[in-house]
Amino acid sequence: xxxxxxxxxxxxxxxxxxxxxxxxxxxxxxxxxxxxxxxxxxxxxxxxxxxxxxxxxxxxxxxxxxxxxxxxxxxxxxxxxxxxxxxxxxxxxxxxxxxxxxxxxxxxxxxxxxxxxxxxxxxxxxxxxxxxxxxxxxxxxxxxxxxxxxxxxxxxxxxxxxxxxxxxxxxxxxxxxxxxxxxxxxxxxxxxxxxxxxxxxxxxxxxxxxxxxxxxxxxxxxxxxxxxxxxxxxxxxxxxxxxxxx
Amino acid sequence: xxxxxxxxxxxxxxxxxxxxxxxxxxxxxxxxxxxxxxxxxxxxxxxxxxxxxxxxxxxxxxxxxxxxxxxxxxxxxxxxxxxxxxxxxxxxxxxxxxxxxxxxxxxxxxxxxxxxxxxxxxxxxxxxxxxxxxxxxxxxxxxxxxxxxxxxxxxxxxxxxxxxxxxxxxxxxxxxxxxxxxxxxxxxxxxxxxxxxxxxxxxxxxxxxxxxxxxxxxxxxxxxxxxxxxxxxxxxxxxxxxxxxx
Numbered sequence: 001x002x003x004x005x006x007x008x009x010x011x012x013x014x015x016x017x018x019x020x021x022x023x024x025x026x027x028x029x030x031x032x033x034x035x036x037x038x039x040x041x042x043x044x045x046x047x048x049x050x051x052x053x054x055x056x057x058x059x060x061x062x063x064x065x066x067x068x069x070x071x072x073x074x075x076x077x078x079x080x081x082x083x084x085x086x087x088x089x090x091x092x093x094x095x096x097x098x099x100x101x102x103x104x105x106x107x108x109x110x111x112x113x114x115x116x117x118x119x120x121x122x123x124x125x126x127x128x129x130x131x132x133x134x135x136x137x138x139x140x141x142x143x144x145x146x147x148x149x150x151x152x153x154x155x156x157x158x159x160x161x162x163x164x165x166x167x168x169x170x171x172x173x174x175x176x177x178x179x180x181x182x183x184x185x186x187x188x189x190x191x192x193x194x195x196x197x198x199x200x201x202x203x204x205x206x207x208x209x210x211x212x213x214x215x216x217x218x219x220x221x222x223x224x225x226x227x228x229x230x231x232x233x234x235x236x237x238x239x240x241x242x243x244x245x246x
Numbered sequence: 247x248x249x250x251x252x253x254x255x256x257x258x259x260x261x262x263x264x265x266x267x268x269x270x271x272x273x274x275x276x277x278x279x280x281x282x283x284x285x286x287x288x289x290x291x292x293x294x295x296x297x298x299x300x301x302x303x304x305x306x307x308x309x310x311x312x313x314x315x316x317x318x319x320x321x322x323x324x325x326x327x328x329x330x331x332x333x334x335x336x337x338x339x340x341x342x343x344x345x346x347x348x349x350x351x352x353x354x355x356x357x358x359x360x361x362x363x364x365x366x367x368x369x370x371x372x373x374x375x376x377x378x379x380x381x382x383x384x385x386x387x388x389x390x391x392x393x394x395x396x397x398x399x400x401x402x403x404x405x406x407x408x409x410x411x412x413x414x415x416x417x418x419x420x421x422x423x424x425x426x427x428x429x430x431x432x433x434x435x436x437x438x439x440x441x442x443x444x445x446x447x448x449x450x451x452x453x454x455x456x457x458x459x460x461x462x463x464x465x466x467x468x469x470x471x472x473x474x475x476x477x478x479x480x481x482x483x484x485x486x487x488x489x490x491x492x
Contacts, residue, residue: 006259006383009313011350012321013253047349052326055342060401062341065311065352067255075258080298095308095387096301103293104257104385106311108354110395137252139350141341146400149356154392155306 014047015138019130026197026218027131036193040124041138048123053116061144062113067137068100078103110144169233170195176236194225198234260293261384265376272443272464273377282439286370287384294369299362307390308359313383314346324349356390415479416441422482440471444480
């Protein structure tokens with residue numbers, strides 16, 4: 001078969017990610033480093049068939065192939081190098097990074113798999129280790145095969161080490177604690193999620209230049225989590241609920 | 247951002263696989279189990295830019311995201327279950343398998359990476375552990391990040407174990423040995439490739455019913471490798487070169 005005429009491919013969204021991360025800022029890079037980042041993948045019609053998941057219960061982890069929908073650009077806008085955040089300003093070849101800004105905006109994440117359920121007619125896969133934006137379009141789900149996919153001996157270039165955990169301690173103001181209590185009724189993992197997201201701050205280089213009185217925010221679920229840096233600690237100031245469009 | 251209108255995605259071929267495997271039969275399932283299965287990924291214009299590979303030399307392995315171009319089917323032909331060859335006739339949910347016949351015919355392979363070179367104006371990545379058909383369209387290349395991608399503790403369902411190595415010994419007839427000698431000038435790894443492809447026969451279940459006098463063939467590079475089963479050994483009978491269209 002001569003495939004040289006096969007140069008464009010049309011793919012369908014098969015599912016949608018439901019994640020606590022409502023905006024790109026604050027999303028942990030690469031999954032599995034954060035606690036509490038649980039969510040669902042909703043399979044969409046016509047792919048929402050239970051039979052399609054038959055046998056998946058034997059697997060602890062799955063690959064999710066998705067579209068970086070906030071990084072879609074026309075092909076003409078492609079650039080061969082990107083600036084990975086962990087390297088500061090040093091440009092790297094796009095194929096040497098997992099940057100969203102790539103010739104095809106395809107992403108790959110390994111997530112913990114915790115079974116599926118039906119809810120209001122929707123077929124939902126329960127997942128953990130999410131590093132994906134809410135509403136991310138999913139184009140494939142595959143089992144993680146340790147014998148083929150796990151290569152502990154692989155060497156990993158500039159990203160060989162896991163990102164350094166930021167040693168900053170995370171504390172909650174009185175207001176934040178009071179707001180956390182009812183929020184935890186709905187999201188029992190919320191405190192751990194906030195703590196680990198801020199501890200593993202994805203932008204350590206950022207701290208050098210910030211005005212320490214400035215407030216920052218990350219959006220988790222429907223909460224606008226406001227925090228600031230105080231004497232080498234991160235203080236969570238408040239978590240007001242926003243009304244999100246359904 | 248409401249992404250519900252983002253249901254179709256247009257992806258571009260960025261590269262082409264050059265592999266010894268000229269047909270699906272005989273391709274080892276999941277890479278890394280076979281020796282001698284080396285090849286190249288050719289980056290295509292406008293993506294054939296050296297800068298796009300800057301930094302990749304630090305990585306021992308890469309992910310190749312590709313299209314199962316021989317499994318492309320209209321979306322209406324989608325079926326929620328498939329029959330993985332290792333399970334014989336037992337159907338499995340497609341999302342619990344790595345079958346090519348999936349809602350989006352996307353494949354994922356981890357390959358050894360051995361640097362890149364320019365040859366006749368083409369930008370070629372040298373790879374090993376290939377389990378891909380020659381001419382496979384590539385849609386993305388990413389570094390393998392051991393800290394994120396390697397999960398030796400993951401459990402793997404029915405495919406938890408690596409495929410059982412077929413204990414069959416592979417021997418070469420006098421004719422095959424004579425033909426191998428010049429062929430090895432061009433492909434020094436050819437003997438190991440034939441041996442390991444046939445030893446790790448991807449269809450062990452197949453042997454139960456075959457007529458043992460029957461000949462089988464696999465195509466590796468330009469060679470039609472003929473073999474038969476004789477007294478629990480695989481005998482390579484011949485490897486005649488075919489003229490392949492360029």
